[in-house]
Amino acid sequence: MFTSVNPATGAEIATYEELKPEEVEAKLQCAADAFARWRTTSPGERAELLSRIAGQYETHKARLARTVTEEMGKTYKSAVAEIEKCIAGFRYYAKRGPAMLEPEKAMLANGRQGETHLLPQGPVLAVMPWNFPFWQTVRFLAPTIMAGNVGLLKHASIVQGCAGLMEEMMAAAGAPEGLFQNLRIKSGAVASIIADERIVAVTLTGSEGAGASVAEVAGRHLKKVVLELGGSDPFIVMPSADINAAIPQAVTARVQNTGQSCICGKRMIVHADIHDDFLKGFTNAMLAVRAGDPMDEATDMGPLSSFEQLDTVLDQLERAKAAGGTLTGGERIGNAGAFISAGVLTGVPWDSEIAREEIFGPVAMVFKAKDADEAIRIANAVPFGLGSSVWTNDEAEKRRFITEIEAGMTAVNQMLASAPEVPFGGIKRSGHGRELGREGLREFANLKTVML
Template sequence: MPIASINPATGETLQPFEPLDAAGIEERLARAEAAFHAYRTTSFAHRAALLHRAADLLDGDLEALARTMTEEMGKPLAAARAEAAKCAKAMRWYADNAEALLADEHPSPADVADSGAVRAYVRYRPIGVVLAVMPWNFPFWQVVRFAAPALMAGNVGLLKHASNVPRTAVALEQLFHRAGFPAGCFQTLLIGSGAVEAVVRDPRVAAVTLTGSEPAGRAVASAAADEVKKAVLELGGSDPFVVLPSADLDAAVRTAVRARAQNNGQSCIAAKRFIVHADVYERFTAAFAAAMGALRVGDPMDEATEVGPLASRQGRDELAELVEDARAHGARVECGGGRPDGLPEHLAAGWFYQPTVLTGITPAMRIHLEETFGPVATVYPAADLDEAVALANNTPFGLSSNVWTTDEAEQERFVRDIQAGGVFFNGMTASHPALPFGGVKRSGFGRELSGHGIREFCNITTVWLGPS
């Protein structure tokens, strides 16, 4: 895949980039290794000051960086601003909390007395150079949620960003450089996917984290496992949005629209499968389809736009294929189902797709088990709580989930039985610096964010002291 910034709203190539050659990759690997040996000995206070500086710079450049994101991957400008602001918040959270999250752990003397130790403790030490293979859909947030904890732990980072957001990738490297991080602490590798395996296998790379598709995750995890290296994977999601009779239906519908249409529908943790109790199915579906159909599709630079283009022609075409397959097998299109009409001439070549709601879904349809990465929702009726739980779990993915009920027994049932890395009641799934993020099944393994995330790339070291 060529490395180029292409505006998905117009199809216009904004800027091509020349991939790094072997010498350029080697230069950056050597610089990263050298940086780690010095940076790992710095204090938490020093790292925190640098990360606070990066957050301040991000706030100051928010408008320009938001426009870059919108131009490269098509998210509405307001959403891009919110993403940049969220990144600054996460940077400050890790700057303020990393030292406590990685504080030495001291078991009681009685607990370790039979080991012969006078004293023993656990220390979290940085592991080294961490390669991050990141996607285009949240081009700043996906990177910062790796980089902030990794840098605060004393690691250094190499970023292989998606090939359609190279200007964002370069801007991220410049941000950390301008903040004062030493040369080599955070570098962007402008390389194609074919060059990733060699970097994963390089002995100077200690670990890898990937957010992306299942095939990409399999390839990277296989190489890392072959080299006996730590990996964290956040892959696809087909999150259920379950609505039970006790729910505030108006609030559930409003949140359902936001949960499905956020980021133009291109989010791993977007609600994708709407599972609705039979008692409220008709009311919910009618209101949901009406609200989805009323969303304003258009130029993502227009402040009034609610849904912009998909990030690539391939993504738009794959989404259309899923909808057409479902339609051919008997699904009902409640709204949308194709390219929007009436777009202005300058958007005629853009990769737009209407917000779409499908009902009558059966296992014969691809969309029943495949992830929809765009503003397309499927709605299922559930006769009772047992069927709702079964439908929610009937997916190869297990990233997160949304459940609408005020019944405490029903809530406890989902906490016990849902096969997902998170369950959000009466609200929308979202990531937050203080909460662990990740999934089960084919949604990957490991966790990002919170204390769990910062410890993923640490050497958890036992220190044992015997009698002097």
């Protein structure tokens, strides 16, 4: 049984029955049958379906967004933005996907011609998290459909309403039966599905532990796996930067989605020459963030996704203080919902255990760096390597940060955000493989070499 609970009120929304083994089997066979038909469709047919799916999301935008807000607590206005990004993702692959599937030609040394074809492989299992319940799934789904594959979704337990709506939108767009199916299963059932010979690959967005578990099973059965795991992104600010522009972006990066984003800036690393000015402005701005009813347009930040997540964040903050940190803000608000105020941690040793963790809530750690060398050293001192944001107008510093920060993505003088046009993913313990862009389409395609 799955239960959706509104984290803003603690009220139960709905319950959902877990699938029985025979129901899971039926869905796996349905996916295999759907792939046998879908793999033969033309890129143009696939693009037309993606456009129709985008149209359904556009038509039902308000309903989809409200469900996100009710199930995991993000503000309604940010939920609308998430649905709009999904629409853009579907439309990007509808427009650009057919050209991506055109064979790449190469002239061989013997004068003959070679080609690389991108061909579909089969049903792909996606294990997805609750923080962006629609967008995280679309990042896998749109390129999967475009490549000629089919998808099965094992979604987070607290957003089963969102998962069901995704299946509904697909059907309403005229998707063939079995092209995309929601699997209402618990985590313990994932391993047997990965092992099933009908599943060709798996993609997971989630924790390090979940990623290691899925990768172990996938490796044992020689299945391709893409992992997008945690992140503790550095947000570096140097003296040449415009700190009046950097501060509001740092606040947004830390409190968007109530701090529950893998690529939001979590560790503010500030050059000593401007540290005090930045800290004062940043702290004042963080304390001014309004937490409250996520349906209210005036609210900046909703609750955390669940009371369990609230307990996790509060425990991390206590450990940060025990390590020597000073916390300003970051306190629980009331008792009815999973609310916490935005906060700032200072004085935490940058090489301490807690500084190496990802705090998945609206509290930032601020560190002082004496120069660019130390800023890079602090940035790379964590096991993660997902994203990063650097603020400098010095060209040499830009080149150094782009080259030397250990991350899959770097934004210069802006907050990092995902976009359909460019690949998304990380290195180190943040995972491997890429979503979005052409690379996201290639991850689950058979790159077949053809000699002519």
